[in-house]
Amino acid sequence: MIKERERKVASGWAALVLLVLAILAMIAGIIILPPLLKAVAVFGLIVCMFLLAGLFMVNPNEARVMQLFGKYVGTAKEEGLRWANPFYSKKKVSLRVRNFETGRMKVNDIDGNPIEIASIVVWKVVETAEACFQVDNYEQFVKIQSESAVRNLATQYPYDSHSDEITSLRGNTTSISDKLKAEIQDRLDQAGVEVIEARISHLAYAPEIAEAMLRRQQAGAIIAARTLIVEGAVGMVEMALEELQKKGIIEFDPERKAAMVSNLLVVLCGESATQPVINTGTIYQ
Secondary structure (H helix, E strand, C coil): CCCCCECCCEEHHHHHHHHHHHHHHHHHHHHHCCHHHHHHHHHHHHHHHHHHHHEEEECCCEEEEEEECCEEEEEECCCEEEECCCCEEEEEEECCCEEEECCCEEEECCCCCEEEEEEEEEEEECCHHHHHHCCCCHHHHHHHHHHHHHHHHHCCCCCCCCCCCCCCCCCCHHHHHHHHHHHHHHHHHHHCEEEEEEEEEEEEECHHHHHHHHHHHHHHHHHHHHHHHHHHHHHHHHHHHHHHHHCCCCCCCHHHHHHHHHHHHHHHHCCCCCCCCCCCCCCCC
């Protein structure tokens, strides 16, 4: 595997000044020197003009990967006007932070439900040699591998879950984003790319089952809410009976105890507000 080697190159401004002075000297020689030396001056002028081809510009957050007849010789990262061997090829590689959004993909979650999912990936090149020589087109490689990672992740988790113990795509966005970032990074390490952030940007049931799954989701939410209400109501009834007996306010026989439990559960679990009924016994003299 080819690793990046940063190469120090000469200042372009110093090289430019020297070459301009040399070109002026060669032109003056062509004019004033005798014919034999004029030929030498012409050759020197051609060499100086050729050496000008070694000038190149490095912008901020940019690198130039240099090769000599196919052999990797190093990467220039110092910004500004630089000069290197004119025979070097100098490929520009951006080190800036970039991002893209994957297309909306239709996949099946772990329960077999078809869903639509898309993600946003923020990345940058950190190893220029690997980006240029380990893969054919690193930008295309990043996009395809990111989409593949999103598909694979979506098949490992359910779309939704009412249990806190089960990780779901919709309910655990932070942990899902961390897992997605890790999986994309594993795929892009060989391309010299660092994944800065990865998160889901679109998540929905596929149109053909969206309505049915919405009803199922609503029913599941109702069941979960009812379960919680019943658990709370039973605890409140138990606490009320214990407090009444502890303080000796009233003694319950089994029949009255059952009636009170039934009434309290109706009051606590009912959807509509309860109407109080005052029981007035008949007074006999």
